[in-house]
Amino acid sequence: MKNIRNFCIIAHIDHGKSTLADRLLAATQTVTAREEKAQLLDNMDLERERGITIKSHAIQMEYEYKGEKYILNLIDTPGHVDFSYEVSRSIAACEGALLIVDAAQSIQAQTISNLYLALENDLEIIPVLNKVDLPSANPEEVSDDIIDLLGCDLEDIIHASGKTGFGVDKILEAIVEKVPAPKGDPNEPLQALIFDSHYNPFRGIEVIFRVINGEITKGQRIKFMATGKEYFADEVGTLKLNQVPKNKISSGDVGYLVSGIKEAKEVKVGDTITDAKNPTTNMITGFENVKPMVFAGIYPVDTEDFEDLRTSMEKLQLNDASLVFAAESSAALGFGFRCGFLGMLHLEIIQERLEREFDMTVITTVPNVSYLAYTKKEPETAFIVNNPSDLPEPSKLDRVEEPYIKATIITKADFVGQVMSLCIEKRGQITNQTYLTPERVELNFDMPLAEIVFDFYDRLKTVSKGYASFDYHPIGMRTSKLVRLDVLLNGQSVDALSALIHEDNAYTIGKKMCEKLKELIPRQQFDIPIQAAVGAKIISRETIKALRKDVTAKCYGGDISRKRKLLEKQKQGKKRMRQVGNVEIPQSAFMAVLKLN
Numbered sequence: 393m394k395n396i397r398n399f400c401i402i403a404h405i406d407h408g409k410s411t412l413a414d415r416l417l418a419a420t421q422t423v424t425a426r427e428e429k430a431q432l433l434d435n436m437d438l439e440r441e442r443g444i445t446i447k448s449h450a451i452q453m454e455y456e457y458k459g460e461k462y463i464l465n466l467i468d469t470p471g472h473v474d475f476s477y478e479v480s481r482s483i484a485a486c487e488g489a490l491l492i493v494d495a496a497q498s499i500q501a502q503t504i505s506n507l508y509l510a511l512e513n514d515l516e517i518i519p520v521l522n523k524v525d526l527p528s529a530n531p532e533e534v535s536d537d538i539i540d541l542l543g544c545d546l547e548d549i550i551h552a553s554g555k556t557g558f559g560v561d562k563i564l565e566a567i568v569e570k571v572p573a574p575k576g577d578p579n580e581p582l583q584a585l586i587f588d589s590h591y592n593p594f595r596g597i598e599v600i601f602r603v604i605n606g607e608i609t610k611g612q613r614i615k616f617m618a619t620g621k622e623y624f625a626d627e628v629g630t631l632k633l634n635q636v637p638k639n640k641i642s643s644g645d646v647g648y649l650v651s652g653i654k655e656a657k658e659v660k661v662g663d664t665i666t667d668a669k670n671p672t673t674n675m676i677t678g679f680e681n682v683k684p685m686v687f688a689g690i691y692p693v694d695t696e697d698f699e700d701l702r703t704s705m706e707k708l709q710l711n712d713a714s715l716v717f718a719a720e721s722s723a724a725l726g727f728g729f730r731c732g733f734l735g736m737l738h739l740e741i742i743q744e745r746l747e748r749e750f751d752m753t754v755i756t757t758v759p760n761v762s763y764l765a766y767t768k769k770e771p772e773t774a775f776i777v778n779n780p781s782d783l784p785e786p787s788k789l790d791r792v793e794e795p796y797i798k799a800t801i802i803t804k805a806d807f808v809g810q811v812m813s814l815c816i817e818k819r820g821q822i823t824n825q826t827y828l829t830p831e832r833v834e835l836n837f838d839m840p841l842a843e844i845v846f847d848f849y850d851r852l853k854t855v856s857k858g859y860a861s862f863d864y865h866p867i868g869m870r871t872s873k874l875v876r877l878d879v880l881l882n883g884q885s886v887d888a889l890s891a892l893i894h895e896d897n898a899y900t901i902g903k904k905m906c907e908k909l910k911e912l913i914p915r916q917q918f919d920i921p922i923q924a925a926v927g928a929k930i931i932s933r934e935t936i937k938a939l940r941k942d943v944t945a946k947c948y949g950g951d952i953s954r955k956r957k958l959l960e961k962q963k964q965g966k967k968r969m970r971q972v973g974n975v976e977i978p979q980s981a982f983m984a985v986l987k988l989n
């Protein structure tokens with residue numbers, strides 16, 4: 393155990409975490425040149441395409457230092473706020489962290505939020521100034537920023553480049569020298585922390601864990617403490633580029649486990665694995681059931697595909713336990729599902745996977761957060777509202793609570809004014825403002841989560857000309873004056889277009905919504921009035937003028953194949969449209985409320 397080091401890499405997005413991880417694997421010959429592919433750890437197609445790490449992974453390296461052999465377990469962490477609970481559990485499985493800071497970008501919002509997580513878990517921090525090869529690198533100034541943040545010495549900061557490989561040997565040495573060896577007792581009852589799991593279509597769920605105390609052996613009867621479920625450890629082993637089966641994994645080490653578990657939801661990240669016969673009395677602290685933060689309706693474009701969609705969702709859920717869904721029906725869209733996601737990125741991933749892996753064409757409705765409603769009749773009983781149409785009548789409603797977040801934004805001093813106005817417009821309350829350097833400011837806001845779901849990121853990017861980084865964490869529910877904005881097309885209320893918004897913004901949003909929908913809904917053979925309403929009150933109105941559009945008119949009779957092609961093209965264009973009453977609504981219209989500015 394004294395020769396094991398468990399560490400993770402924490403960084404702001406794009407500061408070079410994956411590139412550097414690949415370098416460490418190459419330097420320790422964990423991968424041969426032939427196996428080396430760019431961004432090795434990001435092995436889901438989607439991850440590679442988007443250049444982001446969605447799921448965390450672990451990999452074991454062997455490293456010889458001063459004549460002794462060491463096992464280095466690198467625990468990779470996802471880089472997006474939607475997956476922050478997984479980040480926190482990965483961090484809890486380590487004794488040390490490489491804190492990567494881009495030598496041109498310096499410290500950003502995620503650098504700080506991840507660092508706090510690491511410090512809460514008492515990790516030894518090794519600061520790495522990365523991308524020193526960049527012509528725009530500013531090592532002196534960025535080193536000063538790191539020293540201010542960590543209170544470390546200049547000599548502690550390792551200069552490195554994932555691109556050239558510079559500094560990689562120093563990083564490996566520092567991991568051995570500075571990261572403490574794991575503590576723990578192999579003779580105690582088994583206590584292992586689950587920090588990740590994967591779905592393998594042939595073997596079921598593979599659980600990734602770190603043993604704190606005791607050991608886990610092949611064939612052992614084990615128990616997952618949070619779910620209470622028991623299994624046999626059919627196979628245990630360590631994670632190299634491939635899995636390496638072993639007879640046992642002892643305290644301090646990281647490994648995988650296969651037990652024929654079929655569904656991802658049986659394995660909860662943060663749960664403790666123990667021995668079924670001789671269980672530990674202590675569950676590892678910090679376990680939480682991850683709750684979805686954003687909800688949206690997912691409907692098949694073709695109503696007949698509802699059962700296929702259900703099957704696809706069930707299959708997706710087998711390997712992604714954080715996806716939740718329940719059947720719902722919409723007067724406008726028919727049968728579909730109300731789905732819960734960890735955040736907007738997660739929503740996009742699910743939508744894309746449904747299309748790519750299951751060949752489903754779906755309509756996604758306006759995302760919303762989860763509200764708590766209290767009625768006048770029972771003002772003490774919270775009633776969960778995951779769909780705006782479920783909000784009780786205004787006359788029966790006592791109050792509504794919505795989730796709030798604490799936001800951290802780091803930006804240049806020049807943009808503080810604009811960033812603050814944006815946050816205030818988004819109902820944020822400033823709680824703190826710190827000048828990290830004369831040019832860089834950290835701002836803290838309490839803000840409704842719903843405002844982040846709407847167009848916040850894009851607006852922040854625009855007002856700061858790209859010089860703002862942003863991170864957040866939830867801080868609980870607060871009462872807000874919320875009303876439901878309904879949209880009527882051709883006099884018919886379209887439930888899938890309803891959204892809960894703050895009373896004070898109702899008029900402006902209603903007006904913009906009508907204007908936007910006028911742009912997005914194609915003209916049809918009759919006038920279509922668009923109205924926005926709060927309760928019985930119409931607050932805005934636009935009209936889409938009738939147009940008779942005969943696409944085949946151009947083909948003056950003759951060429952039938954050309955005519956067919958045009959009709960085919962028109963059919964393709966219809967793919968993501970839904971007929972509601974006698975109005976055809978494109979997918980973009982369901983997202984209109986997110987793009988009002």
Ligand code: GTP
Pocket residue numbers: 403404405406407408409410411412443444445470471522523524525526552553554555556
């Ligand atoms: P996420 O996984 O999305 O959090 O990103 P990451 O932090 O893993 O960053 P990644 O390794 O994907 O690198 C981001 C970009 O920076 C890529 O375009 C890399 O090619 C580039 N990059 C990484 N390291 C270096 C470096 O040392 N020097 C230079 N010049 N570019 C680098």
